[in-house]
Amino acid sequence: MARKNGSNAFSPDPDQMTLWPDISGNAINGLGETAKRNPSPVYWQEQPEKIPHGVLQKWFYRRNANPAMDAMRAERQAVIDAPLADIAPYAVQHSPEEWTTAVKRAGAENHADLTGVARMRPEWVFEGEEARGEFIVMIGVEMDYTEMSEAPELRAGVEVLKQYTRAAKAAKGLANWIRSQGHWAEPLTGPMKGKVTMIPPALVCGFGELGKHGSIINRRFGSNFRLSAVLTDLPLTPDAPDDFGADGFCRNCRVCSDACPPDAIFEEKQTVRGEQKWYVDFDKCLPYFNETYGCGICISVCPWSRPGVTDNLLVKLARRKAP
Numbered sequence: 356m357a358r359k360n361g362s363n364a365f366s367p368d369p370d371q372m373t374l375w376p377d378i379s380g381n382a383i384n385g386l387g388e389t390a391k392r393n394p395s396p397v398y399w400q401e402q403p404e405k406i407p408h409g410v411l412q413k414w415f416y417r418r419n420a421n422p423a424m425d426a427m428r429a430e431r432q433a434v435i436d437a438p439l440a441d442i443a444p445y446a447v448q449h450s451p452e453e454w455t456t457a458v459k460r461a462g463a464e465n466h467a468d469l470t471g472v473a474r475m476r477p478e479w480v481f482e483g484e485e486a487r488g489e490f491i492v493m494i495g496v497e498m499d500y501t502e503m504s505e506a507p508e509l510r511a512g513v514e515v516l517k518q519y520t521r522a523a524k525a526a527k528g529l530a531n532w533i534r535s536q537g538h539w540a541e542p543l544t545g546p547m548k549g550k551v552t553m554i555p556p557a558l559v560c561g562f563g564e565l566g567k568h569g570s571i572i573n574r575r576f577g578s579n580f581r582l583s584a585v586l587t588d589l590p591l592t593p594d595a596p597d598d599f600g601a602d603g604f605c606r607n608c609r610v611c612s613d614a615c616p617p618d619a620i621f622e623e624k625q626t627v628r629g630e631q632k633w634y635v636d637f638d639k640c641l642p643y644f645n646e647t648y649g650c651g652i653c654i655s656v657c658p659w660s661r662p663g664v665t666d667n668l669l670v671k672l673a674r675r676k677a678p
């Protein structure tokens with residue numbers, strides 16, 4: 356499969372394009388809208404018939420039917436379907452600082468490679484959904500770079516599913532631990548759209564900065580990780596954002612946009628629901644994504660994702676910032 360751009364190397368399967376709905380996914384995402392509003396579900400819906408692009412989601416599953424993918428999906432679903440622990444009758448009391456330390460330790464003991472805390476904001480809740488909880492605990496799980504460097508081939512697709520399974524285990528395990536302490540907690544697992552959009556709280560809780568490819572760049576894992584989360588009323592101390600210079604780096608880098616076969620990555624930030632940010636053209640990305648086990652090229656080619664490279668990049672950025 357060709358990895359280099361792009362724009363003339365890929366022609367979508369007509370079978371897929373005949374299913375394309377009348378509405379653009381970019382319009383659903385709010386591209387070009389200057390007023391702030393809550394996000395609308397555009398893809399990865401538990402009930403795909405409820406969204407315009409749901410018919411393409413079903414096509415993705417038909418197109419990428421494969422025993423390894425199916426086995427991994429079944430494992431993830433078993434984790435998601437496992438019942439949550441009852442909330443213990445006596446609520447343990449600690450200070451927010453003590454709880455935050457304990458939550459991060461419990462996250463690490465339950466598969467999380469990253470754990471961060473943000474105070475929940477109403478604007479993160481998907482249109483039509485309601486979410487309880489004063490805090491959201493974000494979880495990141497690292498993917499295997501060797502497997503992801505095979506993107507857009509099957510091995511990368513299987514690795515993504517494997518890590519979403521681990522992310523689901525982490526969210527369920529952490530939620531169950533909080534519940535065992537006598538406090539309410541609800542896990543949110545990807546990639547299916549839950550109640551809350553996950554990238555904004557992950558940025559706020561210090562997981563990193565949004566990259567040109569529309570994924571987070573973390574100072575340890577680059578973009579080579581997946582997210583899940585836990586909503587809770589436990590008193591916690593929020594973490595601070597971690598702006599280490601990735602946003603500025605993206606302004607002078609074109610690695611992902613040059614590598615994207617359907618040329619879906621904008622070179623400039625776009626206005627999306629009242630915010631200027633990096634954005635990927637949904638209508639260009641999705642046909643390629645759907646035909647290639649979920650693609651993943653932009654994540655795997657990003658220099659920050661390559662193991663052993665982030666430390667050097669951080670040193671270079673720190674030198675540039677120095678007076």
Ligand code: SF4
Nearest residue numbers: 615640650651652653
């Ligand atoms: S996932 Fe989408 S944006 Fe990223 S390289 Fe593939 S087609 Fe391009």
Ligand code: SF4
Nearest residue numbers: 566567605608611657
């Ligand atoms: S490949 Fe370059 S431009 Fe793209 S997200 Fe990574 S650092 Fe930013």
